Every structure is written in structure tokens, then in C-alpha cells.
Amino acid sequence: MRLSHVLHSMRWFVLLALLLGMSSPAWAAVRLGTPFQDHAVLQRDRAVPVWGWADPGERVRVTLGKSAPVEATADAAGRWRVDLPARSASAQPVELVAEGRNRVVVRDVLVGEVWLCSGQSNMEFRLRSAATAREDIAAADFPQIRHLKVGRNPRTTRQDEVPAAWAVCSSATAGEFTAVGYHFARELWQALRVPIGLINASHGNSPVEGWMSAEALASEPEFQAVADRWAEVLAKYPAALARHEADLQRWEADSVAARAAGKKAPAKPARPVGPNHQQEPSALFNGMIAPVLPYAVRGFLWYQAEGNARRVAEYEKLFTTLIAHWRRDFGVPEAPFLWVQLPGLEKMPPTTTHDDWVTMRAVQTSALRLPHTGQAITIDVGDRADIHPTRKREVGERLARLARQRVYGEAVEDSGPVLRHAVASSGAVELEFAHAGGGLQLGGDAAATFEIAGEDGQFVVVAAPEILAGARVRLPVPAGLRPTAVRYAWRAFPTGWLLNTDGLPAAPFSCPIP
Structure with a gap:
């Protein structure tokens, strides 16, 4: 064929291609939302939302394993969603398939329990940096535990997607897991023997308002x-x-x-x-929470309050509003929300005082009035000089106790001693506690554990508290002092604690004496 004929044919081919491109709309490949990637864990025993994007009006079919397909049509913005029927837990890997004009396959999908882990640097804190890292990582052979790390992504505007990837727990991967989340998941897996999925959306140096939607922040004057x-x-x-x-x-x-x-x-x-900074209100919700909405989860783990300690008066309302809105946004109004109370710390950040730290703990405790909540106490595992204590195993295990008892109905102690009442009589103050287990015990420096105030409101340390039978503690009162109030571990860095036989510390408290 002559070159002129070849060029003539090519011109007609290019022209035809251009005409076809003008007359037929370009189509977008079917794609899935951020959490739907290889090695994912889906929540058991409830409908599972699956979403993504396609061409407007495109019909998308979604299949999980051998289940019947569920179909949806992409809306005008190209977004589609289906709700897969509830399934029981399964460690048998299946494929999640989304089909439209193209086919997307997500492999090695398990069904079990999914928890969202969020907050600031102490939740972000990696297992490889924890006190027990070497032994924990060496023993981290738990292929049914999966970890979705959501990339740091503060954004001024709400995002649909975020960089993230699931990792299967092994000695090669566990070091990058959230340390608190890992220990929580390990305890949960050993108790339940079902797959456990952790969604780790955390960011250091972040305030609570960064994790709240614009709607949540507009909800209260x-x-x-x-x-x-x-x-x-x-x-x-x-x-x-x-x-x-x-x-x-x-x-x-x-x-x-x-x-x-x-x-x-x-x-x-x-x-x-x-x-687009983590200090910006709603930026972390927009860039790290919104892209995983409305993934089906069992509940939430939260480790954050350090970033708001200098404005503690605002925190209670902000925190309880976050809880309410996250439950609504994820479509689980009664989802358990479990958090970590601030640990012991003496060397404060530049803008925070010891009183701020102590008051923040009381504010965190007050949020327990909300239903389906729980708080892990960590005053005994802090670090005097480091806001990032490395003893994360105890923290995760205490959160797991809360979940095992309150969510999964296991007969396990989930709380340290809780004050029932305080009575003054015969030169002493007697305290009676619930959740004592087989008995109370003092840890750390017993002489720095309790304080009593007289009518002048000035607290003095009780030098020799005495453990009595019947889950009681006797506090001798100095001569001439009429006790009006008692407090326990009421300092930023407590050095003495009251424990039950499970080794769980009582939460700090301050209360009047009738």
C-alpha cells in the first residue's frame, strides 16, 4: 500500500475516533469506597453498607462470596450504595465483587468485629515503640486481626476518599499497628475467636473539635x-x-x-x-472520618483529651456531642464508645497546668452518664516526664475488659474500685467501694493516695490508710480536724493507687463527706 493511502486511512481513523468520543460520554470505572480493600474485615450480625462511584445512572451489582447479588444505580453525582444482608462471623476468606461496566474484586475478606480507633498521638502510637514491643511483635501471629491505617489527611472540605490500606497481623506488620488497638484486638480475639478489624484514624496533636463534623459544631450555640x-x-x-x-x-x-x-x-x-491543618475545626473529620462513613462498626475506641486540656471547660460538651454525632453518622445509635482517661503526667505541655490535667480527668468521667460508654483508667501506667507513656499493653487490655463485659456479655471485671459512700466516725473516715473483686489493695506510695479536708477546705495527706474487710478503707483523721471532703489520686501524676484484685485502679475522685 502506498504511503499516501496509509496516511489517508489514518486521518479517517483519527477523525472517526474523535467523532465517537464527542458523541459518546466518557465513562468512569466502577470503584469502591476507601475501606473496601484486600484483607478487609466486615462487621458481623448487621447489614453492611458498601458504596462507591460509577457513571451517573450506571447499574452496579455487588456480591459477597456466594451470596445473592445486591444492585444499586449510581445517582446524578455518580455515587451508589448497597446494604449487604447481615452475616455471621466467618474466618473463611471470601471475595467482595462490584460489577458495572468493569469489575472490581476485593480479596481475602473476613467477617467479624470492627472497631474504629481514633484520637491523637497516644492512639496513633505504634506497637513498635511500646514498652513490650519486642515480645509482642515476636508473638503477633494473628491472621484474623486486621488493621486499616487511615492516612493523615486533615482537610478544610469534606473528602470522599483517603489513602488507606488493610494489613494482616503478623510479626512483619504488627509494629505499625496502633499499640492500644493491637492489645485491645488481641484480647478480644482470644475471648471471641472471631476476626477483628481495627480502623485506625488517629492524628497527633489534634483537638476534639478537629474530629467533629461541621454539623456537630453548628449544633450548639x-x-x-x-x-x-x-x-x-x-x-x-x-x-x-x-x-x-x-x-x-x-x-x-x-x-x-x-x-x-x-x-x-x-x-x-x-x-x-x-x-488543612489538624488544629482546624472539622478538618480531621472531613479528611479521615468522612471517607470511611458509613462503614459498619461495632463501636469506637477513643484516646484524646491532651489537646484540649488548656480549655477544659469546653471539653465535656464537645466530647459528648462528638459521641452522639459519630453514632448517628455511622448509623449505630447505641454503639459502645470506650475511651482512655488521661494517664499520670508531671511535666506538662507549656500551655497546660496540673489543675487542667486533674480537672480534665473529672470531665472525662462525667461523660459516663451517656449510655453505652466506658472509661479505662491509666493513672498507674503514665510517665512522669513524657506525655506519650510506653505502657500501652495495660491500656488496650483494660479497654478490652470493658468491651468483653459490656458489649459481649462476658463475666469479667471491667472496672477498678468505685466509691459507694464516705462516712466520718470515731476519728476516721470510712470509704466503701464496689468492684473490689476479692478485696482492695494499695499500689505505689500508699501515703500519697488519699487526702482529707477540714472546714477550711485545705486538704492534708492521709499518711496511713488502712484496708478493711468488706471492701472498705479507713482513713485516720488528724486530731482537731472535722472532715468535710475526701479525695483520691487528685493530682496530675498520682504516685499511689487503690486497686482491686484484678489490678484495676480506681478512678480519681473528690467528694464531700456528709
Whole structure:
């Protein structure tokens, strides 16, 4: 064939392709939402929402294993959703298939218990950095435990997707798991023997308002203070950004000079707080929670309060509103919400006082008035000088006790001693406790555990508390003091604790004496 004929044919072919492209709309491949990836765990015993995107009007068929397919039609925005029928727990891997004009296959899917783990750096804290990391990682052969790490992704606007991937628990992968979540999952798996899925959406140095939706923050007039503070940040942001860019230029020059001189390069200047920052209200909800909504979960694990301790008066309402809205957003109004009370800490962050820390613990405890909640006490496993204590095994195990007893109905102690009443008589104050197990015991420095106040309101340490039969503690009263109040572990870094026979500490308390 002559070259001129070839070129003529090619021109007609290109023209035909262009015409076809103009007359037929481009189609988008069917794709699934962020959590639906290989090695996923789906929640047992409840309908499972599965969602994704396709061309508007495209019919999508979704099949799990050998179950009957469920179909949906993509809406005008291309979004579709089906609700798969509830299934019992299964460690037998199946495939999740979504089919439209193309076919998407998710492999090695299990069905069991799914928990969302969220909060700030102590939830983000990796197993490889924990106190018991070496032995835990060496023994981490639990292929039915899976971990979805949601990438750090604070965003000013709500996102549909986020970088994330499921990992199967093994000695090669467990080091990157949330340490608290890992120990929770391990205890839960050993008790239930069903697959356990952890969705780890956590971000260091984050306030509670960052994890709340715009709707949640608009639901209470008192939250206007949050919006006002952020407006001040945004007003200062252009100048802060300009300074940051100048600092970066100096840093780059200083780094080049340091390397040339064989010296260590200076630390890179931190990005100023502004749009798409973890301190921005709703940014973490938008970028890390919204993309996994409405994945079916059993409940929530929460480790956060450090970032709000300097504004403790706001926290109770913000926290309880977050709980209510997350339950609504995930479609599980009675989902268990379990959290970690602040651990012991003496060296406070620059803007936080010891009183802030103590008060925050009381605020956290007050949230237990909400139904289906629980709190793990950690005053005995903190670190005097580090806001990131490494003893995460006890934290995860205590959360697991709460779930095993309150969610799964297992006969296991889930609480430390709880004060029933305090009575003054015969030169002493007697305290009676519930949840004592086989008896009470003192841990740490017994002489620093309890304090009593007289009519002047000044507290004095009880030097020699005495454990009595019947889950009681006797506190001798100094001569001449008429006791009006008693408190326990009421300091930022308690050094003495009251424990039950399961080794669980009582939560700090302060109460009047009738």
C-alpha cells in the first residue's frame, strides 16, 4: 500500500475516533469506597453498607462470596450504595465483587468485629515503640486481626476518599499497628475467636473539635467560641505563611551550609497553623472520618483529651456531642464508645497546668452518664516526664475488659474500685467501694493516695490508710480536724493507687463527706 493511502486511512481513523468520543460520554470505572480493600474485615450480625462511584445512572451489582447479588444505580453525582444482608462471623476468606461496566474484586475478606480507633498521638502510637514491643511483635501471629491505617489527611472540605490500606497481623506488620488497638484486638480475639478489624484514624496533636463534623459544631450555640478562635487564626495566617516561607529559605541555605561543613542540618520550620491543618475545626473529620462513613462498626475506641486540656471547660460538651454525632453518622445509635482517661503526667505541655490535667480527668468521667460508654483508667501506667507513656499493653487490655463485659456479655471485671459512700466516725473516715473483686489493695506510695479536708477546705495527706474487710478503707483523721471532703489520686501524676484484685485502679475522685 502506498504511503499516501496509509496516511489517508489514518486521518479517517483519527477523525472517526474523535467523532465517537464527542458523541459518546466518557465513562468512569466502577470503584469502591476507601475501606473496601484486600484483607478487609466486615462487621458481623448487621447489614453492611458498601458504596462507591460509577457513571451517573450506571447499574452496579455487588456480591459477597456466594451470596445473592445486591444492585444499586449510581445517582446524578455518580455515587451508589448497597446494604449487604447481615452475616455471621466467618474466618473463611471470601471475595467482595462490584460489577458495572468493569469489575472490581476485593480479596481475602473476613467477617467479624470492627472497631474504629481514633484520637491523637497516644492512639496513633505504634506497637513498635511500646514498652513490650519486642515480645509482642515476636508473638503477633494473628491472621484474623486486621488493621486499616487511615492516612493523615486533615482537610478544610469534606473528602470522599483517603489513602488507606488493610494489613494482616503478623510479626512483619504488627509494629505499625496502633499499640492500644493491637492489645485491645488481641484480647478480644482470644475471648471471641472471631476476626477483628481495627480502623485506625488517629492524628497527633489534634483537638476534639478537629474530629467533629461541621454539623456537630453548628449544633450548639456555645461552640461559637471554637469558630471565633479559628477565625482569628485565619486572619493571621497570610502573615504567618509569609514568615514561614522566609524561614524555609533561610533553613534551606543553613542546611546546605551545615552539610558542606559536615554538621547536622537544623530542624525544618513547622508549617503554620492554617487551612488543612489538624488544629482546624472539622478538618480531621472531613479528611479521615468522612471517607470511611458509613462503614459498619461495632463501636469506637477513643484516646484524646491532651489537646484540649488548656480549655477544659469546653471539653465535656464537645466530647459528648462528638459521641452522639459519630453514632448517628455511622448509623449505630447505641454503639459502645470506650475511651482512655488521661494517664499520670508531671511535666506538662507549656500551655497546660496540673489543675487542667486533674480537672480534665473529672470531665472525662462525667461523660459516663451517656449510655453505652466506658472509661479505662491509666493513672498507674503514665510517665512522669513524657506525655506519650510506653505502657500501652495495660491500656488496650483494660479497654478490652470493658468491651468483653459490656458489649459481649462476658463475666469479667471491667472496672477498678468505685466509691459507694464516705462516712466520718470515731476519728476516721470510712470509704466503701464496689468492684473490689476479692478485696482492695494499695499500689505505689500508699501515703500519697488519699487526702482529707477540714472546714477550711485545705486538704492534708492521709499518711496511713488502712484496708478493711468488706471492701472498705479507713482513713485516720488528724486530731482537731472535722472532715468535710475526701479525695483520691487528685493530682496530675498520682504516685499511689487503690486497686482491686484484678489490678484495676480506681478512678480519681473528690467528694464531700456528709
